[in-house]
Amino acid sequence: MTTKTIASSGALSDIATIAFAAVLGLGLIFAAGFSHAGGMHDVAHDSRHATGFPCH
Amino acid sequence: MLKQIGASALFAGLAAGVLAALLQLWFVVPLLLEAELYESGARAHFTDGYVGSDAGAPPLGDALGRHMGTLAINIVGWIGFGFVLAAGFALAARRGVAVDARRGLLWGLGGFTAVALAPSFGLPPELPGTVAAEITERQTWWAFTVVATALGLALMAFGRGPAWLAGGIAMIAAPHLIGAPHLDRYFGAAAPELAALFSTRALGVSAAAWAFLGLAAGWIWSREAQRA
Structure with missing residues (x-):
């Protein structure tokens, strides 16, 4: 019983870690590729065009 | 798990971002700067008495601050791609699929297909000045x-x-x-040769950077797995 609890909470924290990594990654991609906040569009302009993100 | 994901995403993403920025500055940004000459009207295509338009890009050195922005944004974006890729590695590991450098390369080519090739099939990388x-x-x-x-x-x-x-x-x-x-009309101001080369170069740079990201992230992933 104890072993099972430890195993399942380990699996749960793995899933939480994977979800955290994916959300963090998507947030960084959004900032680099989509965000128009502040001067983001101007700074990111060339790399967005060159990476093929829709820009204007 | 977190350390393994973080190491793969950060180191491989940082290196892939620097590689992507260097390749963009070498092969893509000059075409982008050249297109801005058409966008601003400094160069024109198909005017009266048309005998072709000049070819050649302005030098990169005129806008170093701007290119530092390109480097910084690439690093941010590619670390982001690295985190999503490493999250995929972790999901695969839970299903018993081990990732190493060679399998990482396949993941990277999958990333290129999903993030660059497939969207470009409908929306080609846009030259500045494109009306869309x-x-x-x-x-x-x-x-x-x-x-x-x-x-x-x-x-x-x-x-x-x-x-x-x-x-x-x-x-x-x-x-x-x-x-x-x-749109139901064409508005292109720049030379079509320039737009075509821009699109294919943008895809080629993405392919190189994704292949590198997958290879490097897979290599770091397998090293961290051996340590754990």
């Missing part, structure tokens, strides 16, 4: 296409049996059957 459909419509179609292609590839790679394969193909095809948002 509403930005939010294009961003929506772009994001939908990236997600559908990534899920479709995952179904084909990890699904068991022909039904999963067919489902994967359907997901990859769906955005193109729906169709990307386009």
Whole structure:
């Protein structure tokens, strides 16, 4: 019983870690590729065009 | 797990971002700067007495601050791609699939297909000055296409049996059957040769950077797995 609890909470924290990594990654991609906040569009302009993100 | 994901994403993403920025500055940004000459009207195409238009880009050195921005944004974006890729490695590991440098390369090529090739099939990388459909419509179609292609590839790679394969193909095809948002007129001001070369170079640089990201992230992932 104890072993099972430890195993399942380990699996749960793995899933939480994977979800955290994916959300963090998507947030960084959004900032680099989509965000128009502040001067983001101007700074990111060339790399967005060159990476093929829709820009204007 | 977190350390393994973090090490793969950060180191491979940082290196891939620097590589992508250098390749962009060498091969793509000069075409972008040249296109801005058409966008601003400094150069024109098909004017009276047309005998072709000059070719040649302004020097990169005139806008160093601007190119530092390109480097910084590439690093941020590619670390982001690195985190999503490493999250995929971790999901695969839970299903008993080990990732090393060679398998990482395949993941990277899958990333290129999902994030660069598939959306470019409907919305080619845009030369500055391109007049196109509403930005939010294009961003929506772009994001939908990236997600559908990534899920479709995952179904084909990890699904068991022909039904999963067919489902994967359907997901990859769906955005193109729906169709990307386009205008009903052409507005291009720049030379078509320039726009074509820009699109193919942008795709080529993405392919190189994705291949490198997958290879490097897979290599770091397998090293961290051996240590753990």
